[in-house]
Amino acid sequence: xxxxxxxxxxxxxxxxxxxxxxxxxxxxxxxxxxxxxxxxxxxxxxxxxxxxxxxxxxxxxxxxxxxxxxxxxxxxxxxxxxxxxxxxxxxxxxxxxxxxxxxxxxxxxxxxxxxxxxxxxxxxxxxxxxxxxxxxxxxxxxxxxxxxxxxxxxxxxxxxxxxxxxxxxxxxxxxxxxxxxxxxxxxxxxxxxxxxxxxxxxxxxxxxxxxxxxxxxxxxxxxxxxxxxxxxxxxxxxxxxxxxxxxxxxxxxxxxxxxxxxxxxxxxxxxxxxxxxxxxxxxxxxxxxxxxxxxxxxxxxxxxxxxxxxxxxxxxxxxxxxxxxxxxxxxxxxxxxxxxxxxxxxxxxxxxxxxxxxxxx
Numbered sequence: 001x002x003x004x005x006x007x008x009x010x011x012x013x014x015x016x017x018x019x020x021x022x023x024x025x026x027x028x029x030x031x032x033x034x035x036x037x038x039x040x041x042x043x044x045x046x047x048x049x050x051x052x053x054x055x056x057x058x059x060x061x062x063x064x065x066x067x068x069x070x071x072x073x074x075x076x077x078x079x080x081x082x083x084x085x086x087x088x089x090x091x092x093x094x095x096x097x098x099x100x101x102x103x104x105x106x107x108x109x110x111x112x113x114x115x116x117x118x119x120x121x122x123x124x125x126x127x128x129x130x131x132x133x134x135x136x137x138x139x140x141x142x143x144x145x146x147x148x149x150x151x152x153x154x155x156x157x158x159x160x161x162x163x164x165x166x167x168x169x170x171x172x173x174x175x176x177x178x179x180x181x182x183x184x185x186x187x188x189x190x191x192x193x194x195x196x197x198x199x200x201x202x203x204x205x206x207x208x209x210x211x212x213x214x215x216x217x218x219x220x221x222x223x224x225x226x227x228x229x230x231x232x233x234x235x236x237x238x239x240x241x242x243x244x245x246x247x248x249x250x251x252x253x254x255x256x257x258x259x260x261x262x263x264x265x266x267x268x269x270x271x272x273x274x275x276x277x278x279x280x281x282x283x284x285x286x287x288x289x290x291x292x293x294x295x296x297x298x299x300x301x302x303x304x305x306x307x308x309x310x311x312x313x314x315x316x317x318x319x320x321x322x323x324x325x326x327x328x329x330x331x332x333x334x335x336x337x338x339x340x341x342x343x344x345x346x347x348x349x350x351x352x353x354x355x356x357x358x359x360x361x
Contacts (some may be wrong), residue, residue, distance in 0.1 A: 004073050014069035015233075018062050050356040057353040064345035070341045071324040089308050090140040090156055090197050090207035092190035094125060096182045096216035096246075097172050098147045103217070103252035104265055106294050114244050114255075116172055118217055118294050124164045128299040133301060136160070140207055142193055147173035148180030148222040150189045156197045182223030183216060185281070186231035195237045210239040211308050214280075215291075217246040219273040231280040239285040242304055243277035246291045280305065 056244040064319045097116060106118035113121075129135025141163055143154035143255070154166040173179040194210045212234060220227050247270060278288040287307075291297035324339045 008074045011073040015066045015259050018065035057349045060345050060349035064342050067342035075323040077321045090210045092142045092212045094144045094186050094190050094214045097145050099179050103254050105248050105252045122297045127160050144190045146186035150186035167356045171198045172344040180222030181218040183223035184227040184230045185223035188225045191233045215244045231283040234284045241286040243281045244289045245272040
């Protein structure tokens, strides 16, 4: 936001007087006559650059006076800062990255996509906004990814661009040793991270409420923590758990390596433990959702977005920059302070009027 200081903006009226410096150019006075012995030499002198631009010092003087009037009026640029949060919602997104997430029963941009790709796309829009989702700019959001083991891949943060970048880097478990579905451990880890966010304080805003969004397509078959025990931990910490079962039940197209190279989609039996996911959500006062395609997954995030609204108090600060004495950017170029420009014009005008552009009275 750019403008002028309210107490000094009336000094702009001085800029109306600046054009008076051009009067000698518009209405030149009769000039003194001098004797000159050679008319051809006089005609040749009239064709020089200085003779053709004899009005240039007066123009520079006019621009300098107008710019000084603008400087006295104090042009300012206000940088508005409103992201001062008192309380918000802390959300941990828990993403299943087991090999079953490679099943190709979703779509992205009209093309077949696996479950993890579709999850990343819609989760990113839930965080940043897009396709009907408002985004969560005032919330602390973290990320836990899990297969056989759970890992906190992004701490709770307000830097959502970084969070989405980390989410994009999450990949399906690459080896059989790390493959599996440790739902209980993942939820327990997310709950621990949310509890720490409340207790540690610091510069981050204190969350008004806490929520976990668990996205999985399978059954708990790894880890030492029972999923219902993890749900009870969430209830103890006052965390609402939303569970999402992803993909079809029965069979889903899965990319399989062929003997002679390449891949082929083969129908593979899949099963989601919906009973467990419903019980986990109900134990914390949350809800279970079923995502069978990208549209239904986006609808789930819309519902969660409405349920977990942020209540924040925002304080507005305006930081002013005086453009008369501070540099500023225009179209990608850094310009010097306006006062320096005005003094430069004055100096240039004096230089010209005392050298080649000097005129007789």
